[in-house]
Amino acid sequence: MPAGIMTPARNMGSMIGRNGNNDVAGFSSPSGLPFSQPSIMDAHLLPLDIPQNTSESDLARIRDDDFDSATKSGSDNNHELVSGDDQDPRPKKKRYHRHTQHQIQEMEAFFKECPHPDDKQRKELSRELGLEPLQVKFWFQNKRTQMKNQHERHENTQLRTENEKLRADNMRYREALSNASCPNCGGPTAIGEMSFDEHHLRLENARLREEIDRISAIAAKYVGKPVVNYPLLSPSVPSRPLELGMANFGPQPGLGGGDIYGSASDLIRSISAPTEADKPMIIELAVAAMEELTRMAQMGEPLWMTTLDGSTHMLNEDEYLRTFPRGIGPKPSGFKCEASRESAVVIMNHINLVEILMDVNQWSTLFSGIVSRAMTLEVLSTGVAGNYNGALQVMTSEFQVPSPLVPTRESYYVRYCKQHGDGTWVVVDVSLDDLRPTPGVRCRRRPSGCLIQEMPNGYSKVTWVEHVEVDDRGVHNLYKQLVSSGQAFGAKRWVTTLDRQCERLASAMATNIPTGDVGVITNQEGRKSMLKLAERMVISFCAGVSASTTHTWTTLSGTGADDVRVMTRKSIDDPGRPHGIVLSAATSFWLPVPPKRIFDFLRDENSRSEWDILSNGGVVQEMAHIANGRDTGNCVSLLRVNSANSSQSNMLILQESCTDPTASFVIYAPVDVVAMNLVLNGGDPDYVALLPSGFAILPDGGGGEGVSGGSLLTVAFQILVDSVPTAKLSLGSVATVNNLIACTVERIKASLSCENA
DSSP states (O other): OOTTOOOHHHHHHHSSOBOTTSSBTTOBOTTSOBOOOOOGGGGGGSOSOOOTTOOHHHHHHHHHHHHHHHHSTTSOTTEEEOOOSOOOSSOOOOOEEEOOHHHHHHHHHHHHHOSSOOHHHHHHHHHHHTOOHHHHHHHHHHHHHHHHHHHHHHHHHHHHHHHHHHHHHHHHHHHHHHTOBOTTTSSBOOHHHHHHHHHHHHHHHHHHHHHHHHHHHHIIIIISOOOSSOOOOOSSOOOOOOTTOOOOOSOOTTOOTTOTTOOHHHHTTTOOOOOTTTHHHHHHHHHHHHHHHHHHHHOOTTTEEEOTTSSOEEEOHHHHHHHOSSTTOOOOTTOEEEEEEEEEEESSOHHHHHHHHHSHHHHHHHTTTTEEEEEEEEEEEOOBTTTTBTOEEEEEEEEOOSSTTSBOEEEEEEEEEEEOSTTEEEEEEEEOTTTSOOTTOOEEEOSEEEEEEEOGGGOEEEEEEEEEEEOOTTSOHHHHHHHHTTTTTSHHHHHHHHHHHHHHHHHHTOOOOOSOSTTBOOOHHHHHHHHHHHHHHHHHHHHHHSBOTTOOOEEEOOSSSSOEEEEEEEESSOTTSOSEEEEEEEEEEEESSOHHHHHHHHHOGGGGGGTOGGGTTOEEEEEEEEEOSSSTTOEEEEEEEEOSSGGGTTOEEEEEEEEOSSOEEEEEEEEOHHHHHHHHTTOOGGGSOOOOEEEEEEEOSSSTTTTSSOEEEEEEEEEEEESOTTSOOOHHHHHHHHHHHHHHHHHHHHHTTOTTO
């Protein structure tokens, strides 16, 4: 196996680093819960196979051993080269030692159990077999090289067989067409009918040949390893969702115009997959973007200027144009440049992180607060050597800020992934708008993405560069400062979101949960189901609150808050949402209070009665919770409302709260008691109906990370106003929701002493 390629058991051991106590190194929950490595049910996240007891020091030695074996791979595995200290200038015939049959059998048996023995094991073998430790080391190196060569020969044979099969199929189709006859008269097929089939066959043959040639060219030119007779690519890559993934960005059944969750086809109404003529230019553009991003991630001044507080890197545009004169063309008229860079160490194995970034479902789920929609239009290359090295795919995405006052940003781009040395990967995006101009596009991505470096104990260092040119004239004045400062869509938001989500995944896979803490869910299947349900709730909330081009908002003025935006949708066939007409209402406003204070107030069940009208003044008690990271605010909770009203005495609320320096969320939804009992016992959460409401809290852009500045608070509700999907929405229902949201805003301001804000 080539050095540097990770395997499933290796990933399972390194995705979450472990210390001597089987806990995550340097990481535990606020309640003292240690987080351990993932269980075996999470293994489908991980790509290949290696012995499970392989440690970090073993892997470092494996790389050294494999490098040594590559320099000695010409030796026969039954002959060992004896190395001596005496150097004779006269040419001598190399001395070989032929092992006995017993020695070979013993080493073969040991190789099956452990192909990478350490120094202690090699010395033990040498004593048992009467060999020098160096001879044992060389034998194992040569054996690994032999197995590797056999594996590659087997793969080549499979590739040749696949190509022969395709050629045979084409010959069979050609012969069948040449012998085709008219079903009516039994004579030869008419020329007009035959010409269409022949034309189709020739196009297909040309496409197949081009696929093989193109993949070989990409591998040879950009990866450094030519591929001969590589198998043809399928037009799409099968989805590999996150262990907790719930994202579904395809068309939703039963949804019409103005739907909150509009279909992905709306997003790409004027964009289609690239033509054959486009592909060479796309490849050239992707390779140039890869080089540019790699340099931008590593360069310092004068390209990147540090702010006075040392917290942010700002791009020197003049220096950028001098350093990268080619680029993707001049900045469009009326567009502004937004560029930022941020680094962090996250608790995820670098191979798993690359897999998530290259899978559209996993990526959009992980960044659901930033990515409202995403679709892969065409996969030009799936990579080589069984991983994403050299993968190339054309995508379209919609990026959001959780507020109806900030328009989303649509982008049509190519994503390219490449491995740079052992343990270092780069994933880059670059817009294709100049290749195929699309009217109305207000965002162009210059080379953006991240450089990922392997760290000890399964951690990764991520350096993120976000570089776009945008027309932001549609942004509301409340959010102008946040957007123009780069905090809304910049690199820091991507990195902090990634760091928080990696902690969430780590806690989800923890298996050694202590049983002493009250309310802690220790049932592994129950934890998994509840987190999956909460993830779907968060995705639904974020997708329903942003000002997407596929959403139709109606503005209601004079509500006591800033303008309230409302929209409706009809749910018919979706088991995850109640059937009928759902009304969504959202408003955003400014408060002279730091984000942390607002977040702590809204997530605390003890202060819930101060703002939650639906709890009707009842006492809210936390029944169960799952910690999601180091910050005590990052958790999923199950709340019970103990109300004097008997009809509400059994009401449960599922709530997820999460916070990082760039954004905070408190999202909740009423849930059925019976359904939640099934979920807590490990049942399927997909059929639990949810209508999420909640809050998104962002810094106002005037106080750096929002510690000393004010906050931008978005309040959003989703309410079932009629259980009959064909019913007409009444003005009374709209007025009720409007009053509900206005009253909630007033209560929050009063509780935070901001009545005049």
